[in-house]
Amino acid sequence: MSTSVPRQSSTATPVELGGDLRIEVLAPGRPLPDAVNDLIAAGLAEGQKFLERASANWSRPGGPYEDPRSMMVVVFQEGVAVAMAGVAPDEYARDPDVGRLKHVYVRASHRRRGLADAMVRFCLARCEAGFRRLRLRAATPEAGRLYERHGFVHDPGRADYTHVRERPARGSDGAAGP
Numbered sequence: 001m002s003t004s005v006p007r008q009s010s011t012a013t014p015v016e017l018g019g020d021l022r023i024e025v026l027a028p029g030r031p032l033p034d035a036v037n038d039l040i041a042a043g044l045a046e047g048q049k050f051l052e053r054a055s056a057n058w059s060r061p062g063g064p065y066e067d068p069r070s071m072m073v074v075v076f077q078e079g080v081a082v083a084m085a086g087v088a089p090d091e092y093a094r095d096p097d098v099g100r101l102k103h104v105y106v107r108a109s110h111r112r113r114g115l116a117d118a119m120v121r122f123c124l125a126r127c128e129a130g131f132r133r134l135r136l137r138a139a140t141p142e143a144g145r146l147y148e149r150h151g152f153v154h155d156p157g158r159a160d161y162t163h164v165r166e167r168p169a170r171g172s173d174g175a176a177g178p
């Protein structure tokens with residue numbers, strides 16, 4: 001793949017990815033496709049411990065992905081899963097209106113082409129109506145920059161998250177910039 005996904009601010013409209021890249025929302029209540037398990041395995045092989053529970057959380061009865069506001073998105077390229085991200089109720093929060101952006105992972109071969117940016121934009125457009133606040137834990141300050149572009153604010157010193165984003169007022173896209 002040689003094309004990059006153009007970076008945009010968050011909008012209410014899901015983004016169509018160009019070229020041979022397709023973003024799909026996984027159907028809940030079914031096992032993860034093998035292609036997604038392969039992607040998780042690639043992440044675990046490079047030491048991304050936050051993916052350890054991705055598969056179990058997806059299928060756990062009563063788990064976060066059973067909530068109708070939850071979603072897992074995957075970017076496929078010719079049947080190969082190259083990136084993933086999820087949104088679900090934040091199990092660390094007592095407030096059911098708080099969601100969590102989680103399991104954001106892009107295959108090493110496909111980084112710096114805007115895929116994470118496109119997935120975050122897609123998730124926000126689809127999920128923010130269901131959650132008053134979204135939180136996440138950025139693995140590194142560099143990863144944090146990605147989320148800050150989409151209106152997440154760094155909130156240092158918290159035990160269970162690093163960034164938080166309040167649902168923007170109607171008529172605002174809440175993005176940090178173009």
Ligand SMILES: CC(C)(COP(=O)(O)OP(=O)(O)OC[C@H]1O[C@@H](n2cnc3c(N)ncnc32)[C@H](O)[C@@H]1OP(=O)(O)O)[C@@H](O)C(=O)NCCC(=O)NCCS
Nearest residue numbers: 104105106111112113114115116117138139142143145146
């Ligand atoms: C972080 C990650 C999801 C970014 O995916 P991506 O598709 O490459 O991201 P995009 O191309 O959409 O955006 C790139 C932005 O990511 C951020 N970023 C995250 N990690 C970075 C890194 N190691 N080096 C440089 N930029 C990084 C930067 O803000 C960068 O913007 P820039 O190009 O203007 O500097 C990907 O590198 C990844 O999966 N890393 C390993 C797992 C991980 O850290 N997941 C995040 C958990 S919070």
